[in-house]
Amino acid sequence: MRAWYARRLAEGKRLPAAHVNETRFRSIIYNIRAAGYTPDIDDYHHILRHFAAVGYHFGALHVLREVTHLGLPRSPKTYGLCLMAICRRLSLPCKRVVRDDIIQDASEQCARLLKDMWQDGIPVTVINVDIATRILKHSMDLEVFERMMRVAYAIDLAYPDRPPIELWDRSQSEASDGAALPLHPPSPLPFTTSTLNTVVDFLGSVGEISKLVQAFEVLTTPLSSSSSAAPSSTYEDDEDDDFGDSNPSVVPYIPP
Numbered sequence: 001m002r003a004w005y006a007r008r009l010a011e012g013k014r015l016p017a018a019h020v021n022e023t024r025f026r027s028i029i030y031n032i033r034a035a036g037y038t039p040d041i042d043d044y045h046h047i048l049r050h051f052a053a054v055g056y057h058f059g060a061l062h063v064l065r066e067v068t069h070l071g072l073p074r075s076p077k078t079y080g081l082c083l084m085a086i087c088r089r090l091s092l093p094c095k096r097v098v099r100d101d102i103i104q105d106a107s108e109q110c111a112r113l114l115k116d117m118w119q120d121g122i123p124v125t126v127i128n129v130d131i132a133t134r135i136l137k138h139s140m141d142l143e144v145f146e147r148m149m150r151v152a153y154a155i156d157l158a159y160p161d162r163p164p165i166e167l168w169d170r171s172q173s174e175a176s177d178g179a180a181l182p183l184h185p186p187s188p189l190p191f192t193t194s195t196l197n198t199v200v201d202f203l204g205s206v207g208e209i210s211k212l213v214q215a216f217e218v219l220t221t222p223l224s225s226s227s228s229a230a231p232s233s234t235y236e237d238d239e240d241d242d243f244g245d246s247n248p249s250v251v252p253y254i255p256p
Contacts (some may be wrong), residue, residue: 001020001052001053001054002053002054004094004133005054009093015092018056018058018059019051019054019059020252021050021058021165022056022059025047025050025119027221028129029043029047029222030113038070038071038072040136041067041072041074041078042070042071044063044066044067044072045078045081048060048063048081048082048085049081050066050080051063051081051085051251052082052084052085052088053088054088055085055086055088055089055090055091055092056085056089056247057085057086057088057089057106057109059085060081060082060083060085060086061109064079064082067080074120074122075115075122075127076122076123076124076125076127078215079113079116079117079122079127079128080125080127080131082113082212083110083128083131083132083135084131086106086110086135087131087134087135088110089102089106090102090103090106090134090135090138103139104139106135106138107135107138107139107140107141107144110132110135110136110144111141111143111144111147113132113148114132114144114147114148114151116234118151118152118206124151124152124189125189126189129148129152129189131184132148133145133198133202133256135171136148136202140202140206140231141206142202142203142206142208146158146201150164150165151164151189152188152189153188153189153195153256154188154200155188155219155256157203157211157215159200160214160215160218160219161218161222161255188254188256191202191219191256193217196219199212199213199215199219200212203215219256222255224254225245
């Protein structure tokens with residue numbers, strides 16, 4: 001399918017808005033369900049691979065919604081194929097007047113997928129983060145990029161020496177449901193030199209120079225737990241009144 005699309009592009013022909021075999025896929029899935037069976041998740045992965053190959057991201061998101069409706073087990077591969085479809089769409093040529101709209105739509109869809117993965121407890125893999133980063137480099141959406149860093153690496157770029165607020169919220173919500181504290185958050189992905197380069201490159205591209213320097217200094221040389229604790233002072237009560245509870249022991253902080 002990718003070769004077929006590439007030939008059409010080389011010949012100057014217009015690309016179809018959807019996958020050319022989408023109707024056939026729908027018929028096969030309908031016949032499976034009409035026969036009293038339930039399609040397997042691998043059946044939907046096969047369709048998602050086709051949609052990802054040609055950048056048909058709308059179809060991929062529709063498939064994801066159907067998978068969710070049927071209650072089939074979703075995996076990092078399921079979300080990864082949807083992200084691949086979005087990333088592939090951004091690499092295809094389009095009219096200049098609609099380019100900004102496509103990039104904005106891709107950024108919103110990427111953010112929605114990352115949020116769903118976090119809420120559903122789907123592990124974030126290195127491959128999915130790499131694909132999401134490629135999408136966000138087109139949109140330069142700092143808010144979504146920071147959210148991805150918090151979910152994937154447990155790093156809050158606003159406060160690199162503290163656990164992300166998402167872990168605080170989850171620990172408090174699970175505690176209200178009767179879970180024992182402290183909550184052990186999901187293990188973050190390894191923070192490699194390549195990831196640090198990506199952070200520096202992205203923050204520099206969006207012009208966040210002070211945040212770039214802060215991230216580089218703190219992430220490369222994390223503060224020890226003893227030194228990160230602020231000394232007691234006469235102003236401690238006043239600070240708590242102004243800024244709320246700043247106790248970092250709500251969830252354990254693991255330096256990258």
